[in-house]
Amino acid sequence: MLWSQSFLKTSKTDPSDAEIPSHKLIIRSGYVKKLSQGIFTYGPVFLRSLRKLENIIREELEAIGSQEILMPMVQSSSVWNESGRWSKMGPELLRFKNRLDQDCCLGATHEEVVTDFLRHDVNSYKDFPLSVFQIQNKYRDEIRPRFGLMRGREFLMKDAYSFDRNKEESIVAYQKFKKAYQNIFDRVGLDYRVVKADSGAMGGSLTEEFQVLAEIGEDELLISDGSDFAANREVCACLPNLEPPTQVFEKEELIETPGLESMEALAEFLKTDVSNLVKTMFFKVEIEEAKSENIAVLMRGSDSVNLLKLKNVLGALQQPQALEAHEVESEVGSPPGSCGPKGLEMRIFADQNLKVFKSCFVGANKKGYHLSGVQPGKDFKIESFNDFRLAQEGDPSPEGDGKLKLIRGIEVGHIFYLGQTYTSPKSLNFNYLDNNGKAQIVEMGCYGIGVGRTLQAAIEQNHDDKGSIWPKAISPYQVHISWLDPGDKDTSEWLEGFVSGLKDKGIDYFIDDRKERPGVKFKDADLLGFPVRVVLGKRGFGNNEVECVLRCKNEKHVATKDEAFDLTLKLLQEAI
């Protein structure tokens, strides 16, 4: 493709609403253009990357027998009512009425639609295993779209769904998809981790995320340095810390602690380690619809609560909310810094790490006072001990070997074993007759890849201050030719032979034939970030010199006219 015949306009200025490098780069490179907040048009050059990624995805999913379909974006409420999600989904599900006053929504996900698509026609044990996928626009009515394609309103997803006869076969399907996803992200050339995750609004139990490592990633991940354990921090289990406190506050005593409202200040005052103290926190939890309860949670002073663990242990409908200071005061009678378990009227839960505490140093529920020697069982009742702790870097890996390291990632894929969440008679009622003629409920899994998001994550992981560094598998073009003297006869002839060689090898190329200064061309080539750049100028050419640049290392090589082609192939081999 000649730049002069292509619609591509680069820009020197960062867009004002971009916070992260990849967002700036996709706009400055003219790859995408914003129509409105969180809604973008893909330009022709970026669309090439999209097609390459789509093809990789297609090939790997077809290799595991999944079949492509295409479902609608506009969906009637009826199937969403059957699953109960019409009312359960938040305002991210954009609901509207069509001109016949029928409730509709824009597809944010397709579990209901795909189940409805199959349930009438699939009814025999011989019809399984069965899985389908689509690559399609989705819409989520984000209140604050940001980070370009990372958190947009309209976005491209690949979503797949597996259907099986029983849990065992459904788990087999899950593992097949996991392997296919690994193949996909391996082929794309990204540094990623598969991490344990939370199933959230999707339902189901077994679920993992595919996280592309990047400094600005929205997700915190904990990975073991001694095994392949990896988990999203929000679900990372903690091993119980069975070390007893280094100091035990046995003596029953009311101690004046004026103004000492933080754990750290208290520990300093007591000349002890913060982990020897016990902190008391209060949360509002909704266990049943529209019915909430206040509870207390006790933690070692050095630990933080993981709200998702709390939610899951309590079976809460929403993430628990920490009580505000004034709510604590009206509930307990003292400000948060002086609260403790003794005398509380609410249910009290404790982190598993408190099992080794026989006597605790806690707030006295009286402003400016703490109590020493408060004993669980005697002075207050603990509902249960559970793992409520937010895992930390340096923790032992919960599955054994190694210590945890904290890294950040961008979620580009998510796989779920859903079980019968959408197929049970209480939901869309998708069943089949087994080989004894008995009706059985279908087991389901779902599998997503953020397609646009993966492209941007590739740039987020691979860029420098000059521009993008595309992995070759999804780069819009593999070779960028900066032709410094477009129209010049000698270089033109050589170029013709050069690109015809590339064509024969199936390598795509982009020729900058604009009438621009070399400096402009080099800056744009770095910005666009295709793997290998060939610089072809009349002067160098006269000296039998062609320059080849490996973008990922910013390495310049000079070749003769005869060597340039082979050098280009070699550098392309070395490119990420």
Add this chain to the structure above:
Amino acid sequence: MLWSQSFLKTSKTDPSDAEIPSHKLIIRSGYVKKLSQGIFTYGPVFLRSLRKLENIIREELEAIGSQEILMPMVQSSSVWNESGRWSKMGPELLRFKNRLDQDCCLGATHEEVVTDFLRHDVNSYKDFPLSVFQIQNKYRDEIRPRFGLMRGREFLMKDAYSFDRNKEESIVAYQKFKKAYQNIFDRVGLDYRVVKADSGAMGGSLTEEFQVLAEIGEDELLISDGSDFAANREVCACLPNLEPPTQVFEKEELIETPGLESMEALAEFLKTDVSNLVKTMFFKVEIEEAKSENIAVLMRGSDSVNLLKLKNVLGALQQPQALEAHEVESEVGSPPGSCGPKGLEMRIFADQNLKVFKSCFVGANKKGYHLSGVQPGKDFKIESFNDFRLAQEGDPSPEGDGKLKLIRGIEVGHIFYLGQTYTSPKSLNFNYLDNNGKAQIVEMGCYGIGVGRTLQAAIEQNHDDKGSIWPKAISPYQVHISWLDPGDKDTSEWLEGFVSGLKDKGIDYFIDDRKERPGVKFKDADLLGFPVRVVLGKRGFGNNEVECVLRCKNEKHVATKDEAFDLTLKLLQEAI
């Protein structure tokens, strides 16, 4: 692909809401499935046809230098307000508010969005010519979706847009697209006509439709039997008929005509030809917003009014409405069957064929009476003579050679020269600097293909009572193999060699390996309608016989094992 590993379920019963053969066939074949009225999921087999058609479209548009982009489906109102279409578009444009209370709509067309996409970056005469296209879902909130994919709510379109420096270059782009469209529909293998059309809500002047010929087509087309003239009947011009009436009613006279309210009854009573009489019709027309006027239109008794011609001649905002009988009576004082031009207080227009009438036989504006010898100019004033007549089969072709023939078509493509409708300062203001540094307004064209509709039109044009007859270029698979004894060793070995030969030639195939009776397999093969069917049964095979069927002719051929491959290739050549 093995049927046993593919998700495809056929059905014997026609869907209750299907009125036309192709709608019945796409549902019965399991090609698509309805989610709700006018909204469908494409199954994996039909999706193959879609991809083939998309690729043909892509190749032909890229060959004329058009570049693929991808625009969003959810669009903010701002660009639609700039063009003025936010208020002008009817309820087919589905408008809604997002959670931030911002006005949005679902893209029914993308003139505004594409103009906005380009107008900021394209600003020099060097940037032209420029054209882009996309293949994407659109939504039109049809009040009564019908005919399957033909008139759906959510539907797949290819839309393209050209941008040029002036009208001449824009017309060149229009002609290039026209040729590309001809290549596309030629390659698809459809019998179609390019016909003159009306630009409707799109604006612009030069416009043609691509109509696939089919008995049930919603559009009436008039084509010349002596030239390549073809027009949608709604815009087909009429040559003036300069033959004077065969009988002239010169004598001024009031004639009692009790109960003779139709032209035919009147002609019979007068023992004359209906074309010698003049009929008077009344219409309400809206020339300015919310301001309507009643007018009269005079036609020869044998002619009908073309409402679109009337609208265009008068410059009306909407299609004129014929007055109801009671409206005529209260306006004129007599029922429609006795009305005439003499004494009317409204503007009177006449069809060009009335120029040769010196005296007219018309209604007397008195119930049960007509007037003879009424003279234009003397007894009433004619505002203007125009071509208001609805063209008929048998008319002389308006461009000269031949007579018109009436056929029916399905509109699958529409091309428009738009001029400055969307680019002028009154609209989205898209301009560029010419080579003298002077700002000029960009000229635009737009070009649509109904992608899903084309697939169904292919079936509508090519089917019999057994099922579809796919043109080979877009058939999901080219060869259908009815394997009567799946698992049988001898046929299995032969089949392996046979399909490996097909693979080498790039021919795709579908093997019916279900455990079903031969009759079921043959019925389904006819229903699915792939071009060539190979019947492979143990018994025939034992007699060294393999049957090959050319679907489009329902021709059966018997070959030996050795000949079957070459025969398959030969039949595929012959297939449509």
